[in-house]
Amino acid sequence: VKIHWEPYNDFMDVEDTKKPLAMYDGSKFYGKLTNKPSGLEGDGMIAFQRAELESNLMKFKFMEFDSDTAEFRLLDEQAQENAEEATQAISFATDNVNAHIDFREMKGDFLANGGGSFVEFPKNQYIAFMDKFTWYMESEDIELSASTKVKDEQTGVSLEGAEFISVHKDQDSLRFFAGGAIYDVRANIINCTKIKYIYVADALVHPDSGKLTIKKNADIDPLENSMILANSTNRYHKIYEATTDILGRYDYKASGKYNYEDANKRIQEVYFEEVYVDSSKQTSAKGKIAAEDNFTISPQFDYMGELELHASKKNLTFNGNAKIKHNCETIPRNWFRFNGEINPQEIYIPIDTVLRNEKKNPIAASIMIKNDSAHIYPRFTSLAKKYSDHEMVHASGYLYYNKELKSFEISNMPKLEELSLPGNYVRMNSENCNMYAEGALNLGVDLGRIEMESVGNVNYFTKQDSTLVNTMLTVDFFMNNDAMDYMAKSILANTDAEGVDFDTEVFTHGLQEFVGKKKADKLITELSLYGKFKKFPNELEKSLFITDVELKWYGEERAFRSTGQIGIGNLDKNVLNKKLNGHLEIIKRRSGDIFTLYVEVDAYTWYFFYYTRDILQVLSSDAGFNDFIKNAKNDKRKEKYGKGRTFSYMLSSPKKHKDFIRKMNASNDD
Numbered sequence: 001v002k003i004h005w006e007p008y009n010d011f012m013d014v015e016d017t018k019k020p021l022a023m024y025d026g027s028k029f030y031g032k033l034t035n036k037p038s039g040l041e042g043d044g045m046i047a048f049q050r051a052e053l054e055s056n057l058m059k060f061k062f063m064e065f066d067s068d069t070a071e072f073r074l075l076d077e078q079a080q081e082n083a084e085e086a087t088q089a090i091s092f093a094t095d096n097v098n099a100h101i102d103f104r105e106m107k108g109d110f111l112a113n114g115g116g117s118f119v120e121f122p123k124n125q126y127i128a129f130m131d132k133f134t135w136y137m138e139s140e141d142i143e144l145s146a147s148t149k150v151k152d153e154q155t156g157v158s159l160e161g162a163e164f165i166s167v168h169k170d171q172d173s174l175r176f177f178a179g180g181a182i183y184d185v186r187a188n189i190i191n192c193t194k195i196k197y198i199y200v201a202d203a204l205v206h207p208d209s210g211k212l213t214i215k216k217n218a219d220i221d222p223l224e225n226s227m228i229l230a231n232s233t234n235r236y237h238k239i240y241e242a243t244t245d246i247l248g249r250y251d252y253k254a255s256g257k258y259n260y261e262d263a264n265k266r267i268q269e270v271y272f273e274e275v276y277v278d279s280s281k282q283t284s285a286k287g288k289i290a291a292e293d294n295f296t297i298s299p300q301f302d303y304m305g306e307l308e309l310h311a312s313k314k315n316l317t318f319n320g321n322a323k324i325k326h327n328c329e330t331i332p333r334n335w336f337r338f339n340g341e342i343n344p345q346e347i348y349i350p351i352d353t354v355l356r357n358e359k360k361n362p363i364a365a366s367i368m369i370k371n372d373s374a375h376i377y378p379r380f381t382s383l384a385k386k387y388s389d390h391e392m393v394h395a396s397g398y399l400y401y402n403k404e405l406k407s408f409e410i411s412n413m414p415k416l417e418e419l420s421l422p423g424n425y426v427r428m429n430s431e432n433c434n435m436y437a438e439g440a441l442n443l444g445v446d447l448g449r450i451e452m453e454s455v456g457n458v459n460y461f462t463k464q465d466s467t468l469v470n471t472m473l474t475v476d477f478f479m480n481n482d483a484m485d486y487m488a489k490s491i492l493a494n495t496d497a498e499g500v501d502f503d504t505e506v507f508t509h510g511l512q513e514f515v516g517k518k519k520a521d522k523l524i525t526e527l528s529l530y531g532k533f534k535k536f537p538n539e540l541e542k543s544l545f546i547t548d549v550e551l552k553w554y555g556e557e558r559a560f561r562s563t564g565q566i567g568i569g570n571l572d573k574n575v576l577n578k579k580l581n582g583h584l585e586i587i588k589r590r591s592g593d594i595f596t597l598y599v600e601v602d603a604y605t606w607y608f609f610y611y612t613r614d615i616l617q618v619l620s621s622d623a624g625f626n627d628f629i630k631n632a633k634n635d636k637r638k639e640k641y642g643k644g645r646t647f648s649y650m651l652s653s654p655k656k657h658k659d660f661i662r663k664m665n666a667s668n669d670d
Contacts, residue, residue, distance in 0.1 A: 011036045020047065023060075024103055033060075050075045050140065050185065053099060053108075063103045069113060071095040074135075074142070074185050076123060091188050092142060093120040094133075108135035119144070119162075123188040125218040128181070130162035140185035150177070154232060155204070157196060164192065168218035172249035174200070178212070190214040200252045201277040202231035202311055205244055220246045228254060228275065230283035230311035237309055239275060239285065250281050258285070258309070260316070262298050262344045270295075270307060278310075285309035289320070298347050300325050300401040300408070300430075304335070304358075315343045321358045322349060324381055324399075324408055328433035330462055334363055336381040338399075348398040351410055355381065355396075365399075365410055366391030366426050367435050367460045367467065369444035374558040374588075376467045378435045378460050380408060380428040390444060392458050392469075393437035395424040406431050422512040422520075433462040440513060441471055443560060445586055445593040448614050449639070449647035451476040452595070455513035456506055456548075467553035469560060472510030473546040474539075475595075477616060478639040478647050481572070483628035484543065487607055488574035490622060494601050498579040500567045502527050506548040507567075514539045532575045544597075545569035547577065549584055554667070559587040561667055566599060582606075583664040596660055608657045614645060617652030626651060 001021065004013040012035045014021065020028035023046065031044010039061065045054040046065075055070035074092035095118070098111040110117075112131040119128045130146040146162035161179035168174075179194025192212045197204040208225035215221065223246070228239040242256025254275035260268045272285040289295045291304040297318070305320010321335035335358040340350035357363050364379040371388040379391075381399070397412035409416055411425040419425065424439030438457035445452075456471030491497070501507065502524050511520040515537055526534050547567035551560040562584040568576050582599035592613040600606045607625065610617040620626055629637075629651050638648040 024063075048137070051135070051137075053101070055099070065101050067099045070097055070099040072097060072099060072108075072110060072135075074140075076185070076188060091121065091123045091185060092183060093122070094118065106137040108137070110135070121183065121188075121190060121214075123216050124190055124214050125168040125216075126164055126166055126190065126214060128162045128164045142183040142185065144181040144183065145179070148177075155197075159196060161194060164190075164214075166218045166249075168248075170248055171218055174198075174218075174246070174249040176212075179210070188216050197229075198246065199232060199249070200246055201250045201281050201283060202233075203252070203283045204229040204232045204235075205246065205252065226254075226256075228256065228283070230309075234312070234314070236314045237283075237285075237311060239272060242275070244275075251277050258287070260295075260344070262296070263346075264299065266296075268295055272307075272309065275309075283309070283311035296325075297322065297342060297349075298344065298401070301347065301349070313341060315341045317341045322381075324401075324430075326408075326428075326430040326433070328378075328428075328430070328462070331378050331380050331428065331433060332382040334382045336363060348400050348413065348416070351396050351399050353396045357383065362387070364389075364391055365395065365428075366393050367437055367458055368392070369442075369588075371444070372590075374555045376460065376553055376555070378428070378433070378462065380426075380435070390442055392442055392444070393424050393426055393439050394442070395426040395437070395439065397423075401430075402427075405429070420509070422509070422517050435460040435462075438509065441469065443469075443586055445588055445595075447593055447595055447611065448645065449477060449641050450595055450611055450616070451542075453514075455510045457509075469551040469553070470506045470548065471546075471551060472506060472514070472548055473544075474514070474542040475544040475546070476542040477544075477611070477649075479543055479616070479618075479649055480628050480632055480637070483618070483625055484571050485574065486622075486625050486628060487620070488571040488576060490605060490625070491568060491571075491576050491578055491580070491601050492574075494578070494605075496602070498565070500547045500569065500577040500579060504548060510548070527577070531577070536573050536575070540570060541573060542570075544571060546584070551584070551586070557587065558589065559585055561585050561664070563668075566597075568599065583660070585660075585664070598657070598660060598664070608652060608660070610652055610656060610660070614647045616647070616649040617656065618649060619652040619654070619657050 002015045002017050013032055015032040016030055020030045023029050028047045031042060034041045039059055042058040043056045045052055052073045053070050055067040058065050058067045072094055073090050076089045076091040096113045097117055098113055101108045110133050117130060119130055130144050133142050133144040135142050144162055150159045152159055159177040161177050163175060163177050166174040176195055176198040178192035181190055181192045183190050193210055195207050195210045195212055197206045206227040207223045213221040223244040226242045226244045228242050229235045230237045239256040239258050242254045244252060244254040246252045255273050258270045258272055260270050270287050272287040275285040278284045287307045289304050289307060295303050297303045302323040308317040319339040321337050323333055323335050337356050338349050355363050355365060363382055364384045365381050368377050368379050368384055368389050369392060395410040398416060400409045400416050402409050407427045407429045409427045412423050415421045415423040415425055426437045428435050436459050441454040441456055443454055453474045454471045458469045460467050523533060547569040549566045550563045552563050553560055565579040566582045566584060567579050570576055580599045585596045587594040594612040597609040606621050608619045618629060638646055640646050
């Protein structure tokens with residue numbers, strides 16, 4: 001040592017040269033000690049077994065010493081006696097602290113000078129800001145705290161304690177506030193307490209009892225029984241009893257439980273086995289629901305399949321299979337596939353153009369016509385009796401349960417909200433099992449060259465097993481123009497015939513289906529004011545436009561037959577808009593479908609059309625009409641179409657006409 005003594009000035013300096021000075025039963029001092037009447041002071045560093053305190057002014061007493069401004073470091077088990085080497089194994093470090101070391105109690109108390117002190121945990125790759133910590137020498141633990149209070153503007157929560165910040169290169173400065181913490185020097189573990197939450201990606205992660213453990217290399221122990229709020233702004237979703245692995249400021253993985261609440265406030269527990277952060281730094285989650293879980297989207301819909309959570313969206317995404325709930329024996333309950341976001345308060349399930357079951361087989365939702373028999377039957381998200389059977393109205397868009405009507409509905413969203421809009425629509429009553437559909441109709445017939453389009457509505461009555469169709473038809477075929485003009489003039493000449501009612505649902509909806517709502521509204525206004533169109537719409541320029549007719553299904557005859565009058569809108573461009581007595585019959589036959597129309601202009605004048613297998617037979621009580629057909633040259637009465645097919649028209653026989661009238665009258669009597 002080097003000793004400098006000034007007896008007259010009453011002080012002695014002792015300074016180490018080769019070896020440190022021994023102090024306090026094992027501690028070592030590097031630097032200069034000064035002994036004065038006021039006490040022993042030091043300028044340098046005192047080294048404990050695994051700690052160092054450095055200051056330019058230390059005041060020593062018998063079993064304690066103090067320093068107003070000091071640097072303090074803890075060394076891990078790899079520390080060597082050589083001070084330079086020891087700095088390479090620092091596990092805890094801070095500076096600018098007021099220190100009090102007490103060897104009786106074997107602890108050190110440290111207070112930050114001028115606000116929170118910057119503390120380093122090199123082994124843990126963390127830093128913290130705190131204003132107080134206590135070092136317990138025997139257990140080699142450090143208890144840390146801070147009086148800092150910060151209000152989180154996003155949550156409105158007051159955060160108290162020390163702010164811990166990760167300096168790991170892959171953790172993007174992950175940070176959180178802890179009201180308390182204990183650092184285990186031997187194990188290099190920081191045990192944090194009183195943590196309210198941690199911002200990770202877009203979520204707030206709440207540790208169970210506010211506890212969290214940080215190990216070496218910024219490795220955080222998985223948080224058992226934690227709670228996740230996602231996202232931190234809208235807080236739509238709460239995942240509880242979660243096991244959460246925090247990987248960085250913008251990344252975590254977890255699994256946990258979630259409560260799905262339906263419109264009736266019924267809670268169902270869902271387990272998300274995979275909670276993660278997607279590429280947009282948003283929390284997402286995936287879970288699976290089995291059929292035996294008996295999960296319901298609502299009281300009307302069962303569900304099995306995948307469930308997805310996306311924190312920025314209020315509602316969950318369902319990617320699986322649903323099944324409607326009803327007691328209709330004639331309508332099987334089958335699973336149907338869908339993928340979409342569902343609002344449990346108002347459920348609209350997306351329905352693809354091709355509806356499929358859980359095995360990806362096509363299923364139906366409509367009033368069905370059996371292709372190879374005389375049967376019409378109901379289906380709603382159910383397997384058809386045969387794949388070849390077809391829907392009378394095909395609807396897609398969304399499936400909705402209408403509580404007022406006690407019915408399941410399928411259509412596009414605007415039409416579900418306002419039924420008067422155009423579009424295909426199907427409805428099934430969940431109590432009486434009746435079905436209703438409207439829009440573009442498929443009557444299940446193939447008429448070859450006669451091109452028939454039908455719009456309107458169809459009712460199926462389950463108890464009676466009966467079907468009624470209210471329809472608007474366009475029928476286009478090759479025909480003698482002079483004969484058709486003659487027929488039009490004959491109808492117009494009957495001033496006693498009742499006019500077509502333009503205000504009926506069939507007419508307004510039908511016209512909307514053919515030309516669109518905006519154009520239909522304009523055309524109806526023109527008809528109401530002038531009785532005709534200002535400009536004839538191309539969509540209605542057909543051989544025959546039937547404005548409205550009611551058809552009833554006769555299963556044994558496999559036929560649709562009209563009931564009541566038939567509205568004739570126009571023949572080609574000849575606008576008529578007359579209601580006439582008559583009969584319309586459309587028959588499904590394996591040998592060839594049949595179309596028959598009979599209309600009476602007055603008590604003495606009628607027209608008859610009978611078509612099957614590319615031959616149209618026509619006849620009238622008016623010889624003038626018949627003459628146009630009779631006098632037409634043979635080659636003028638034929639037209640080639642399709643692949644090698646020929647359509648022709650000819651005069652019919654009086655017997656065919658009489659047989660048809662007799663059959664229709666007998667049918668009406670029944």
